[in-house]
Amino acid sequence: MVRIKDIAKEANVSEGTVDRVLHGRGGVSKKTADKINKILERRNFSINPVASALATKNNHTIAVLIPEYSETDSFWKLPYLGLLKASEDVKNIGLNVNYFKFDQYNSNSYMEAFTNLIKMKPSAVILVPMFLKETRVIINELKKAGTKYIFLNVDVEGEDGSVYIGQDSYMSGYIAGKLMKLSLTDGYDCCIMQASTSTGDNQAIVKRIKGFKDYYTAIKEEIKLHELKVESFGDEVKLASSVTLFLEKFPNIKGIFVPSSRVSAVVKILSEEQKESLQLIGFDNTPQNVVCLKNDTVLFLISQKPFDQGYEAVRLISDYLIKSKALKRKLYLPIDILTKENVDYNDANQLMFESDLKYQ
Amino acid sequence: MVRIKDIAKEANVSEGTVDRVLHGRGGVSKKTADKINKILERRNFSINPVASALATKNNHTIAVLIPEYSETDSFWKLPYLGLLKASEDVKNIGLNVNYFKFDQYNSNSYMEAFTNLIKMKPSAVILVPMFLKETRVIINELKKAGTKYIFLNVDVEGEDGSVYIGQDSYMSGYIAGKLMKLSLTDGYDCCIMQASTSTGDNQAIVKRIKGFKDYYTAIKEEIKLHELKVESFGDEVKLASSVTLFLEKFPNIKGIFVPSSRVSAVVKILSEEQKESLQLIGFDNTPQNVVCLKNDTVLFLISQKPFDQGYEAVRLISDYLIKSKALKRKLYLPIDILTKENVDYNDANQLMFESDLKYQ
DNA sequence: CTGAAAGCGCTTACAG
DNA sequence: CTGAAAGCGCTTACAG
Numbered sequence: 001m002v003r004i005k006d007i008a009k010e011a012n013v014s015e016g017t018v019d020r021v022l023h024g025r026g027g028v029s030k031k032t033a034d035k036i037n038k039i040l041e042r043r044n045f046s047i048n049p050v051a052s053a054l055a056t057k058n059n060h061t062i063a064v065l066i067p068e069y070s071e072t073d074s075f076w077k078l079p080y081l082g083l084l085k086a087s088e089d090v091k092n093i094g095l096n097v098n099y100f101k102f103d104q105y106n107s108n109s110y111m112e113a114f115t116n117l118i119k120m121k122p123s124a125v126i127l128v129p130m131f132l133k134e135t136r137v138i139i140n141e142l143k144k145a146g147t148k149y150i151f152l153n154v155d156v157e158g159e160d161g162s163v164y165i166g167q168d169s170y171m172s173g174y175i176a177g178k179l180m181k182l183s184l185t186d187g188y189d190c191c192i193m194q195a196s197t198s199t200g201d202n203q204a205i206v207k208r209i210k211g212f213k214d215y216y217t218a219i220k221e222e223i224k225l226h227e228l229k230v231e232s233f234g235d236e237v238k239l240a241s242s243v244t245l246f247l248e249k250f251p252n253i254k255g256i257f258v259p260s261s262r263v264s265a266v267v268k269i270l271s272e273e274q275k276e277s278l279q280l281i282g283f284d285n286t287p288q289n290v291v292c293l294k295n296d297t298v299l300f301l302i303s304q305k306p307f308d309q310g311y312e313a314v315r316l317i318s319d320y321l322i323k324s325k326a327l328k329r330k331l332y333l334p335i336d337i338l339t340k341e342n343v344d345y346n347d348a349n350q351l352m353f354e355s356d357l358k359y360q
Numbered sequence: 361m362v363r364i365k366d367i368a369k370e371a372n373v374s375e376g377t378v379d380r381v382l383h384g385r386g387g388v389s390k391k392t393a394d395k396i397n398k399i400l401e402r403r404n405f406s407i408n409p410v411a412s413a414l415a416t417k418n419n420h421t422i423a424v425l426i427p428e429y430s431e432t433d434s435f436w437k438l439p440y441l442g443l444l445k446a447s448e449d450v451k452n453i454g455l456n457v458n459y460f461k462f463d464q465y466n467s468n469s470y471m472e473a474f475t476n477l478i479k480m481k482p483s484a485v486i487l488v489p490m491f492l493k494e495t496r497v498i499i500n501e502l503k504k505a506g507t508k509y510i511f512l513n514v515d516v517e518g519e520d521g522s523v524y525i526g527q528d529s530y531m532s533g534y535i536a537g538k539l540m541k542l543s544l545t546d547g548y549d550c551c552i553m554q555a556s557t558s559t560g561d562n563q564a565i566v567k568r569i570k571g572f573k574d575y576y577t578a579i580k581e582e583i584k585l586h587e588l589k590v591e592s593f594g595d596e597v598k599l600a601s602s603v604t605l606f607l608e609k610f611p612n613i614k615g616i617f618v619p620s621s622r623v624s625a626v627v628k629i630l631s632e633e634q635k636e637s638l639q640l641i642g643f644d645n646t647p648q649n650v651v652c653l654k655n656d657t658v659l660f661l662i663s664q665k666p667f668d669q670g671y672e673a674v675r676l677i678s679d680y681l682i683k684s685k686a687l688k689r690k691l692y693l694p695i696d697i698l699t700k701e702n703v704d705y706n707d708a709n710q711l712m713f714e715s716d717l718k719y720q
Numbered sequence: 721c722t723g724a725a726a727g728c729g730c731t732t733a734c735a736g
Numbered sequence: 737c738t739g740a741a742a743g744c745g746c747t748t749a750c751a752g
Binding site for chain 3: 373383407408410411417
């Protein structure tokens, strides 16, 4: 391993001068800079990041704005765990991550959390941009402060210079369409079921539905697609009555596509016979959904590596802050097709982290 | 951040003594050890791994024994890239990774590579145990030397204390069976196609076939499964003639399952009409296979995250050597279901690494 | 424009 | 059983 000291000796300069060249801090004559650069190149020098981190006392604060999760609606738990894991990994190099949680159904709590966040003057921000209008305000403030930000899981259109890490929602819907086609015996219809209550997150759902429909258009199949908007997936009684009515009205429906993470809520209100005869496809490996997959009430789940989304978001920001690596406009994570059989293997990283947590 | 210095001051001892307690090096009176431990606990101290790594000059050597890859048979490229990426990540903390490559069809080259490997006296070894008999010899030597080892991608049965990182082959075959069933219109047969030349690697293939068949047993379908052993996937002429003959003999075959990474070789020798009418399912996202997926000649690929296998292997060994984290018996990575539509999103990590390589 | 010295937090001999 | 000091490789003021 070649060290700054070695370079300095060979160039007959001090270590400080080599350091200046290395980081382009200026204040070095062209002549010596050239000389040093040549040696650097020839000896294939690269900075020891460990020593660098120790000496620099990097003291960056990363702030995360993310919805809180609950027992029944646990989608946001996995991204959170991924963020947590990465936070540990980068603590070594002087990065501290702080969390600000909000209620995903309440835009006031969103803004409130942001107000607390911005007080910390973070070096960078990872946020789930749930409410469009409020998000514009937030982005403006961040831009004014010159703070870099990454959108996690939810994208915002028309923001140049923004970074999105998540799934290609359109394509994931398209794939759901393909799987539905495979699962349905010819001649049967399919129903797309969504909640009419908007959570601000529905941009992804709209795109998934578009992709789903486009698949059927592309293959030129004469399958009828019905659409049912239920009031909410949370209210079992209402959900049950509207679904039952709908299925009675269109008895040819044999497939149900739920483009949100709430397919398990639909399963809950189906009769045994319906569970037998209907093919359900949904999104996201929440614990409730996984149960349905395993007891054969849901055939496929499309999953979006929520744990990895969190993890990668922190890693990207970290590389940006420490190694000034450029950020890409979009980082699409895998579109996982989950079945009863492969769901348990799906997130090895996440499982390893969870078992580590247990032993602490 | 609380430092050793802070603990030492509070306990009225030197930093060296705190360090002894921290690492259980002994030579500390019970009384002072207790005192220090209490303070450590109360102040929630944890070692700064960056400073630790720098001071220790960890100088571990990890040796990797892996098949070389070629243009046409590029399966081993991705695990290699994953290993490379992780090597970079851990270089900071004093881990050096050395590679020893062998010809996967030649057991002599396997042993030769190992002979060179063992001369380096590595702290740990990652190996692809291709040849069973030779592998037993290798394992014996490693055990004698007290060197920890990890099996990558290929498992060896009946070695207690061994560690495997890869896929659950049985289950991946089972899933292939399920997908085949979905893809075949009722009443048609399916053919399982494998090469009779063994590469030592065929244990995984045997298990995949077992899983595939078991799926059909489990669902009690009356689908006929034919089996064709071709001489080699490398010889186009012979392959073409034996496949053609077989398909003529059993015209009811509409599905072909190739439980190795060579499905693209089969596509190559099919006629246009055959490509149209046959449903092919294979393994692994090699460039050639991905091409077939995209031009609709292969319907599904089961993939085993080869890049991640390499990456995780190094990370596990690193945690074992540096943080003395226990190694698990098996680490199963995801069983990915790849289609034309999601294949490009499948390995974000790998893509990011490859684009980094380009810019270097 | 350049160098000498101190320091980041932990570990390693060495001395007692 | 315990402490004082030097060192890991890089960075940061400060002096000139």
